[in-house]
Amino acid sequence: MSTYTITELAREFDVTARAIRFYEDQGLLSPSREGAGGRNRVYTGRDRTRLKLTLRGKRLGLSLAEIKGLVDMYETPKDSVAQMHRFLNVLGQHRETLEQQREDIEMSLAEIQAHEDECKRLLAAQT
Numbered sequence: 670m671s672t673y674t675i676t677e678l679a680r681e682f683d684v685t686a687r688a689i690r691f692y693e694d695q696g697l698l699s700p701s702r703e704g705a706g707g708r709n710r711v712y713t714g715r716d717r718t719r720l721k722l723t724l725r726g727k728r729l730g731l732s733l734a735e736i737k738g739l740v741d742m743y744e745t746p747k748d749s750v751a752q753m754h755r756f757l758n759v760l761g762q763h764r765e766t767l768e769q770q771r772e773d774i775e776m777s778l779a780e781i782q783a784h785e786d787e788c789k790r791l792l793a794a795q796t
Contacts, residue, residue, distance in 0.1 A: 682724055689720065735763075
């Protein structure tokens with residue numbers, strides 16, 4: 670079974686060791702401890718996969734609680750159909766949030782454009 674150090678995982682996934690420790694504190698990773706006083710973290714292939722899924726979830730914009738729920742769901746021997754429905758539900762909710770944010774951004778951009786156009790019109794009228 671392959672094991673990894675925190676440095677190896679940080680390098681592989683281009684994250685800081687601090688971020689990995691944070692994910693550990695959040696219960697997403699659970700390395701074993703070795704060395705004097707358990708100072709050295711030893712990550713398994715399972716931890717590596719959980720980190721990979723966590724980072725993928727972050728790129729999708731999911732919260733750590735959502736990511737943890739989804740990742741933990743695959744740790745238990747449950748019906749995969751129910752798991753996929755849960756995942757679709759989380760993704761659907763996230764899509765709605767992003768679409769609302771996009772609409773808000775488009776409205777803000779339109780307002781900015783209107784103000785810019787008005788300023789340009791007023792400047793042109795004065796010259």
